[in-house]
Amino acid sequence: MPVTREGFEPLIVAFCCNWCSYAGADLAGTSRQPYPSNVRVIRVPCSGRVNPSFIIRAFQRGADGVLVAGCHPGDCHYHSGNYHARRRFTILKQLLEYLGIEPERFQVRWISGSEGAKFSAVMNELTENVRKLGQNRKLRDAR
């Protein structure tokens, strides 16, 4: 189904770590900080749990943008999960750009449980950036 740029609503998948970013999303909610309904939050135990396959799979199944959000370095509930995630996604992000995926579509951010405002700001920014890019056709299933 063709989507005109005016009528286009991006679909953003956000993998949020249970201990920080998901709590950040809760805080954004309870403190009435609005963020776009384009964002679908998927709760994961840790940013280190996010398998690069999840990201490719999300793009394949129709995501226009993917965010991985975790605790700030040093704050991981499991001590080192986000340090591993940082190395992993540093490399993956460069690889996706190299293969021609727009860098705005895949983002990694550190959002703590007390950063409700940041959560809402990041989601607004990401949604707007992806909206400008339009629908993602790369990596997408033909089915």
Place this chain on the structure above:
Amino acid sequence: MSTASEKLRASAAEALACGRVSLVLGWRKKDFWWQSPVAFVEAAAEAEQLSFDPFSVYNPVKYLLEATECHEKVGVFVKGCDSRGINRLLQDKRLEREQVLIFGLPCSGKADPAKIRAVFPAQKIREVAQEGEELLVRLTDGQERVAAADFLLEKCLTCRHPNPVVFDELLWEPVPVRAGVDVSRFARVNSVAQKEILERYTYWARQFDRCIRCFACRNTCPACNCRSCIFDQAEPRWLGKASDLADTMNYQIIRAFHVAGRCFECGECERICPAGIPLQEMNRRLIMDIDKYFGPYEAGLDAGDSPPLGTYRGEDPAGFDES
């Protein structure tokens, strides 16, 4: 017959005869001049079939995984690139050092049959043998000598470790590293990276569109040594079965990513790819980024260290917005 082949046969026969090993992996000559597949020698009398010629390019190391399941100790001949595969298996704990007897073969590069066919008429070539720095091409009507360096495989042109990095016995003297390999190593990666973003995507989409998902790149790779591979799993099924570019890209991205920091640039994936996909341009891009962000690292040189994506430092830089 070349003295190199004779040395292989003598070493294999001796190791098998005295019972140090019960199987030796090397190469043998097959029907055509460009074919030198991996040979499995189980008795000293069979060592005669071994040969080391300009096409003994296959990496026998991957076969160690199955060979060591039914043999207590296996002898294996390794070139520089193959030997790093052994370190790969040791580091991944898929192999114990005592399980292998390693014969090191310093190697100044293997020949590309396509380059030979481009110069000599294919139907006339009978045999191609290495004689020092030269290739001796025997044709149906006479023979010719050419410089071996002009007919090297693409992967051998950028080889930084022509001499085995792990071995029990070295069969002959080490050879020097080719001049200028460091300059050309990332040349292809940089030329792709310089393209515009949409151009890059169409470049890669065109490459991956040819992929028939034969998984040869995975099967030959000593870094792809998982007991069960996610691409074979039915539940969860990570990879669709349909011939779909998205699924192919999924496979290619994840395959490259799974060997990130563990790929030791043997280039076999690219060489054996029946569709001619430039896989090294992806593997080397990952190596470039790992060097840039986490410090220079070469996989397969030391079985004792830990691969860069299996470890971390608190002060690591991030390749994304950390604000």
